[in-house]
Amino acid sequence: MPATLAEKLLQRHxxxxxxxxxxIVRCRLSLVLANDITAPLAIKAFREMGAHDVFDRDRxxxxxxxxxxxxxxxxxxQVKVCRExxxxxxxxxxxxxxxVGVEHALLPELGLVGPGDVVIGxxxxxxxxxxxxxxxxxxxxxxxxxxxxxxxxxxxxxxTIQVVLTGDCGKFVGGKDLMLALIGVxxxxxxxxxxxxxxxxxxxxxxVEARLTMSNMAIEAGGKVGLFPADxxxxxxxxAHGRTGDEALEADPGAHYExxxxxxxxxxxxQIACPHLPENVKPVSExxxxxxxxxVIGSCTNGRIEDLREAAAIFKGNKVAKHxxxxxxxxxxxxxxQALAEGLIEIFMDADCVVGPPxxxxxxxxxxxxxxGGERAxxxxxxxxxxxxxxxxxxxxxxGPAAAAAAAVAGAIIDPAKI
Amino acid sequence: MYQGKAHKVGDHIDTxxxxxxxxxxxxxxxxxxxNCMEGLEPGWIKRIQKGDIIxxxxxxxxxxxxxxAPVAILGAGIPVVIARSFARIFYRNSFNMGLxxxxxxxxxxxxxDGDSLSVDADTGVIDNRTTGEKIQCKPVPPFxxxxxxxxxLVPYVRDRLAARA
Numbered sequence: 001m002p003a004t005l006a007e008k009l010l011q012r013h014x015x016x017x018x019x020x021x022x023x024i025v026r027c028r029l030s031l032v033l034a035n036d037i038t039a040p041l042a043i044k045a046f047r048e049m050g051a052h053d054v055f056d057r058d059r060x061x062x063x064x065x066x067x068x069x070x071x072x073x074x075x076x077x078q079v080k081v082c083r084e085x086x087x088x089x090x091x092x093x094x095x096x097x098x099x100v101g102v103e104h105a106l107l108p109e110l111g112l113v114g115p116g117d118v119v120i121g122x123x124x125x126x127x128x129x130x131x132x133x134x135x136x137x138x139x140x141x142x143x144x145x146x147x148x149x150x151x152x153x154x155x156x157x158x159x160t161i162q163v164v165l166t167g168d169c170g171k172f173v174g175g176k177d178l179m180l181a182l183i184g185v186x187x188x189x190x191x192x193x194x195x196x197x198x199x200x201x202x203x204x205x206x207x208v209e210a211r212l213t214m215s216n217m218a219i220e221a222g223g224k225v226g227l228f229p230a231d232x233x234x235x236x237x238x239x240a241h242g243r244t245g246d247e248a249l250e251a252d253p254g255a256h257y258e259x260x261x262x263x264x265x266x267x268x269x270x271q272i273a274c275p276h277l278p279e280n281v282k283p284v285s286e287x288x289x290x291x292x293x294x295x296v297i298g299s300c301t302n303g304r305i306e307d308l309r310e311a312a313a314i315f316k317g318n319k320v321a322k323h324x325x326x327x328x329x330x331x332x333x334x335x336x337x338q339a340l341a342e343g344l345i346e347i348f349m350d351a352d353c354v355v356g357p358p359x360x361x362x363x364x365x366x367x368x369x370x371x372x373g374g375e376r377a378x379x380x381x382x383x384x385x386x387x388x389x390x391x392x393x394x395x396x397x398x399x400g401p402a403a404a405a406a407a408a409v410a411g412a413i414i415d416p417a418k419i
Numbered sequence: 420m421y422q423g424k425a426h427k428v429g430d431h432i433d434t435x436x437x438x439x440x441x442x443x444x445x446x447x448x449x450x451x452x453x454n455c456m457e458g459l460e461p462g463w464i465k466r467i468q469k470g471d472i473i474x475x476x477x478x479x480x481x482x483x484x485x486x487x488a489p490v491a492i493l494g495a496g497i498p499v500v501i502a503r504s505f506a507r508i509f510y511r512n513s514f515n516m517g518l519x520x521x522x523x524x525x526x527x528x529x530x531x532d533g534d535s536l537s538v539d540a541d542t543g544v545i546d547n548r549t550t551g552e553k554i555q556c557k558p559v560p561p562f563x564x565x566x567x568x569x570x571x572l573v574p575y576v577r578d579r580l581a582a583r584a
Contacts, residue, residue, distance in 0.1 A: 024560065024562040024563075037440075037443045037485065037487075038484065038485065038486070040446050041446050041486050041487070041490075044446060045572075045573060048573045048577075049573050049576040049577050049580065050577045050580060050581075051576070051580060066440075067443075067444070072444065074444030074445060075444050077444075078444060121484075122484055122486075123483075123484055124482065124483045124484040124508060126484075138484040138508050139484060139508060139511060139512075140484055140485070140486035140489075140508060140511065140512035140515060140516075141486040142486060142512070142515040142516065142572050142573065143511060143512070143515060143572065145573075145576070146572055146575075146576040149576055149580060150576060150579060150580070154562065156560075188431055188478065188481060189431070189477060189478040189481065189504070189506070192478060192504065192506065192507060193507050219482075219508075222478060222481060222506060222507065224507055277431060364435070364440040364483070365435075365439065365440050365441060366440050366441070383433075383435070383482060383483075385433045385435045385436065385458075385482060386435075386436065386458070387435060387436070387439060387458045388435050392458065392461070
């Protein structure tokens with residue numbers, strides 16, 4: 001039977017012959033991940049399971065990135081639980097302090113995840129690694145504890161929606177806009193329990209960073225995974241980030257897709273997801289003029305170097321509007337350093353942006369940029385649920401980096417081409 | 420067998436609504452339970468009696484993977500959630516935490532806010548005592564039933580670890 005990419009990836013990690021969607025299979029795990037919010041619960045479950053040692057100290061990763069630098073005593077206590085567990089288990093990859101990056105930007109950059117892997121993480125945006133051709137998905141802390149102990153987990157083989165990307169992206173349109181456009185079409189539960197598989201001429205042209213941005217938001221369509229083929233570009237990225245032995249992987253010709261959706265980038269405007277669901281997507285021209293109080297540029301969705309370059313191109317020679325707070329959070333230390341070397345940090349400072357450390361902070365209303373009642377933000381993050389970034393009476397509009405930077409300069413949502 | 424009053428909520432109730440991130444600085448069920456649905460409506464918890472049941476629309480529990488969401492619902496004294504459909508990660512988390520979920524599709528319209536329900540989790544039958552209507556939901560797949568029969572994922576993993584030793 002010709003297999004989808006999801007089926008092929010699972011098959012590589014399972015001894016059971018995969019026959020199609022709905023089947024439940026046990027798979028060996030390449031990597032298991034948790035963060036400072038989810039690891040403490042996972043560690044508690046790990047103990048209750050009677051486990052003593054993680055299955056492989058090189059393949060259990062904890063990144064303390066959500067409420068760090070620790071925002072209060074309670075979050076400091078949670079990080080302490082992570083730190084002590086990492087020390088006890090001699091985890092090779094524990095991140096706290098100067099080596100912390102936003103987990104889903106950090107792991108691909110360090111070559112810890114890559115083509116052909118099966119990864120589970122106690123964070124819903126674990127699906128990001130699908131951009132490199134990894135079957136990667138979010139689970140809760142207890143499933144992660146099971147994975148940490150056993151090095152395996154069970155999956156229900158998902159049916160697949162094929163997403164054909166065609167046309168060419170204009171100057172201010174990128175992976176984020178394509179993904180918002182898709183979520184606008186299929187809705188926040190359009191891919192519930194399903195895999196998204198990105199194909200088409202435009203998919204091949206997209207950079208790995210743009211692919212990671214798209215796969216990151218598979219969960220916003222309810223998806224289990226968002227997969228790009230492990231093609232030459234993905235393999236080159238993996239090799240450049242220290243991995244060896246990865247192989248090309250794509251779906252078989254004739255594989256069965258439950259549905260095929262085409263997204264054509266030709267003539268596409270920058271896309272904006274309006275409150276309070278990521279599916280409320282409109283072209284920027286339809287929401288232009290809405291005054292904003294805050295802009296956030298960063299996160300696991302859009303905090304990579306290409307995103308910062310895109311934002312800096314808008315900020316160069318411009319200032320953030322007086323009434324706007326613009327917060328720029330490079331997603332990893334390496335991205336920060338690169339932005340510094342390229343002069344981007346100086347551009348952000350000259351424009352009166354706040355440049356902070358890598359953290360998930362404001363995306364989930366944790367810290368470093370909380371909204372008051374009646375305030376409106378534009379953000380390159382991934383969720384605009386009611387109250388996500390602070391007050392229940394605040395609003396979040398999601399966009400790509402260029403549109404967020406342009407809004408910060410104009411003080412209102414605007415087509416970046418007009419800056 | 421569970422008995423309680425139905426509290427209806429809408430479609431796409433996300434985990435930020437069930438338990439906002441600012442409360443995720445603890446793993447304590449009672450503390451999380453005290454803030455259950457605080458992101459939907461401040462003070463929602465005050466109308467809940469122990470044993471009450473949430474009845475939701477489509478895609479309940481979408482968003483983050485936080486297991487704190489089912490823990491908060493259980494901590495609020497709610498043992499069962501009935502919905503038109505559930506988000507994937509939330510479904511799996513609830514299953515692991517022992518929160519009973521019943522997915523009933525369009526039959527969700529047969530339950531109204533305040534109805535008195537009785538739920539048999541083994542047979543999947545919901546008895547709406549207010550209307551007298553009975554609703555049958557889909558059975559749990561056999562593999563997952565096996566985990567349930569072991570008492571949840573924690574004892575399941577404990578047994579698998581013991582079998583390897």
